Amino acid sequence: MPPHPISLSALLPELILLVAGCAVLLLGVATTAHRRRLAPWVTLLALVTAVVVVLFEVLITGRATRPPAAGSGLFYGSLATFVRIAALELGVLLVLVNWSAGREEERGEFLALLLFALTGLLLVAPADNLWLLFLAVELVSIPTYVLVVLSRSNAAALEAGTKYFYLGALSAAVFAYGLSFLYGVSGTASLAATTRAVVLALRDPNSLQGGLAMVGIVLSLGGLLFKIAAVPLHFYVADVYQGASSPVAGLLGFVPKLAGLIAIFKIIALTGFWDTENRAVYWLLWLLAVASMTVGNVLALRQTNIKRLLAYSGVAHAGYMLVGVLAGPLAGKALATDGVSILGNGPAAVLFYIVIYGLANLGAFAVLGLLRTRGGPCETLRDVAGLLRREPGLALLLALAMFTLMGLPPTPGFWGKFALFGSALTASRLTGDTWLIVLVIIAVLNSALAAAYYLRVIAAVLLYENDQPAYAAPREAQSIGALLCGFLILIFTFYPSGLMRAGQHATRELSEPRATAARTESPVASAVDPPFASP
Amino acid sequence: MLLPYLLLGAILFVLGLIGFVTRRNLIIMFLCTEMMFQGIILNLVAFGRYPLKGAPTFDGQVFALFLIAVAAAEAALALALVVLLYRYQGTLDANAYRMLKDE
Incomplete structure (x- = not known):
């Protein structure tokens, strides 16, 4: 059975943010000042539109969950809806609070990066694939490094952004290394198939697979701890908050933390920890x-x-x-x-x-x-x-x-x-x-x-x-x-x-996670011929 | 055939990690994270080619390509930061930047 792709309309809120981000980026280089001043309004309009679209889906059509899209790597369930509403509504507040953040001539970049980070946050929750999870978390992280640097035009913000970026790059590498072992244990990137393989492997901790699965879980959790600023990756946090402007520090308390927590939920669900x-x-x-x-x-x-x-x-x-x-x-x-x-x-x-x-x-x-x-x-x-x-x-x-x-x-x-x-x-x-x-x-x-x-x-x-x-x-x-x-x-x-x-x-889909397993069963790769002969 | 590749990937990753912790030049520190990413990419491609069970899939190679893109984005950001920092203080020694600390 060929995987049927997810329909674009399911991604409408994310697409609105992405397009608005590009539009704001272009407005930022407009030659007249009054056009540049439009940038925050466009940002606000995009976020409000996205909220309306999500609420319309939930309240009017009564469909919080999208039809299953096997192999697309995205699963829109109730968790994704919660994260969408929470992130978009706090996003509106973030735009208001950051209205005149950054230097006057840099407002376009600043708000565009804020929109890109929020897009990443919206994609973390539906990610049903190891790679999409990593890319969504990185889409949250990389713009926030730049936001810290742009938030104030002084050396303190630059130093804060540099510290945040270097440790962030390190933690991203640790996270990706962990994911590579989890992929190795399961042989596919789909979360449902990986869960089954990891749970099976962890039952026998002395085998090669059990060892690799444990290493993978510990490394990926370690990389994500940086995102929620938990010990032992907490030492950067005070310097970054101090160097960034206050509104951006307020953003750091929500956007990367929510992304990190959702990703931690997903990694922990992989171990079958809540069941076994x-x-x-x-x-x-x-x-x-x-x-x-x-x-x-x-x-x-x-x-x-x-x-x-x-x-x-x-x-x-x-x-x-x-x-x-x-x-x-x-x-x-x-x-x-x-x-x-x-x-x-x-x-x-x-x-x-x-x-x-x-x-x-x-x-x-x-x-x-x-x-x-x-x-x-x-x-x-x-x-x-x-x-x-x-x-x-x-x-x-x-x-x-x-x-x-x-x-x-x-x-x-x-x-x-x-x-x-x-x-x-x-x-x-x-x-x-x-x-x-x-x-x-x-x-x-x-x-x-x-x-x-x-x-x-x-x-x-x-x-x-x-x-x-x-x-x-x-x-x-x-x-x-x-x-x-x-x-x-x-x-x-x-x-x-x-x-x-x-x-x-x-969280209902976390406590009954494998109800979705049957739907997300067929990963992209299994539908094509195996690329290599078995060695 | 899998284990030698995993071992080489781990060596690259750990060398990068050690370099990141011990070196103080910002460009070298960034290159060390790049080396860690190369270790990960080797790991992924090896798992994709020699799976522990079942037939080989393309998933690992796909992620390797995405990781190269992410690493390139990070490289662009790192070089921009390095240029800005050099303009402020004329040095790339990480120890020279200690404006933010506990009182």
């Missing part, structure tokens, strides 16, 4: 989660620069998210017979948490990006001291973002942590695994430790006096972006169940 209790992968993730939380929080405690503080707190948040990855969707499947309980569905909690974290992080950086002090950007605790008297709205917004990151009870940050840790506890009850309880205890202690530095920022903003307080730059688009972040955080404070249900729906 693979102990080696379990301990690897357990140790990484503990190390990320603890190292991130301890390093953040020492910082006086808020951008560095948020960078290290991002490392800790990556650790919390790994708790949810570890808990897995299994427990949720056993519990959620009514279909609404999120307690016990780790990946759903992770998806909820990454959206909330991305929003709060972007909100905090958007406020920092708006503030000026003594003519320069506002970065340290001393700079934001006494903000409440001068700019009460922005001060409250920054405090709200910090409370959300801290996980104070009514904020959605609390609901996210509740879901993450609850899923781990449910999983431990179902499997009788006490080490998951230890992990949750460490995570809760870490959350308490993290409160110390978040409260330092909040106290500086709300309580301290300052004779030269920071003031807001008059920028409408960024103010609107920052306000929308705060508004969405408030919505999810009072109505978290909508997002949670969406996350739960999205």
Whole structure:
């Protein structure tokens, strides 16, 4: 049976972003200034159109999942829909917050690269093929390196971008090396066939195939840890956040992290970890989660620069998210017979948490990006001291973002942590695994430790006096972006169940991953004649 | 016939990794990541030609081509960064760029 190709209309949102990216790139070299000023509007229009297209598909035609496209390497399921909606809506906020980022004459490139990175993010979730997964992750990464460099025209941004690029290239190589072993074990690039081969190989760890599969899994996870900034690949993160402009630092907290997490879901699903209790992968993730939380929080405690503080707190948040990855969707499947309980569905909690974290992080950086002090950007605790008297709205917004990151009870940050840790506890009850309880205890202690530095920022903003307080730059688009972040955080404070249900729906294909196996069975290569005679 | 190729690929990858960690010149460091990519490409082509089971497929060779394209994109970016950095400080020693650090 020849593989029938996926229809182009399934790729409409990605194509809109890609075409708009090229259009914006051309607008950037327009000779008249008013045409160049169109670039952000075109970017915004493209993102809004793409959101409308996706929502139309989901709500009107009622088809969240596309018909199967065997061998095309893309599988549009509920996870892809969730990532599309989350990425495009945060993309709108990112464009608003980055409205006047970069130098005036460089705006075309900047926004085009933002669109290309978002296109990559949209392609990570449907990727059903090892190579497409790698290419989508790289399509997210390479533009973000350039975005960091372009975000400010000074040596600090250049140094930050160079560090980010070099370590990124290294981690991409490690990721690709891991994928090459996984391909070697399975002999085909399709994820479904690779899962079967890897699960089979891992049953016998002493065989050549078992060894190669283990090496492949560890290397590809290692490469992806860089993307979510987890220990041991966390050391670059503070320098990059400090050197990049604040709005771009807000982007780094969401776009590469979501791409990395989805790719980690896919790599872990390859091992059949959530079905077969693979102990080696379990301990690897357990140790990484503990190390990320603890190292991130301890390093953040020492910082006086808020951008560095948020960078290290991002490392800790990556650790919390790994708790949810570890808990897995299994427990949720056993519990959620009514279909609404999120307690016990780790990946759903992770998806909820990454959206909330991305929003709060972007909100905090958007406020920092708006503030000026003594003519320069506002970065340290001393700079934001006494903000409440001068700019009460922005001060409250920054405090709200910090409370959300801290996980104070009514904020959605609390609901996210509740879901993450609850899923781990449910999983431990179902499997009788006490080490998951230890992990949750460490995570809760870490959350308490993290409160110390978040409260330092909040106290500086709300309580301290300052004779030269920071003031807001008059920028409408960024103010609107920052306000929308705060508004969405408030919505999810009072109505978290909508997002949670969406996350739960999205992870259904992870807990029953091989329902898709039969459809994605025929890889491209098996349909053609074998290229070589068997040696 | 598979193992010698895997071994050579691993040697290239590890040599690149060691070079990346020990060398401080930014161009040499980038060439080291290129060497790691060459090791990966060798790995892929070897697995495509001599599969562990079943008939050989083209998947490995296809990815090798894509990887060459990705490596070329990264090379373009690396050289642009190197030129910009040289304009700022007149050196390509990675240790010379320490503006960003913990207080």
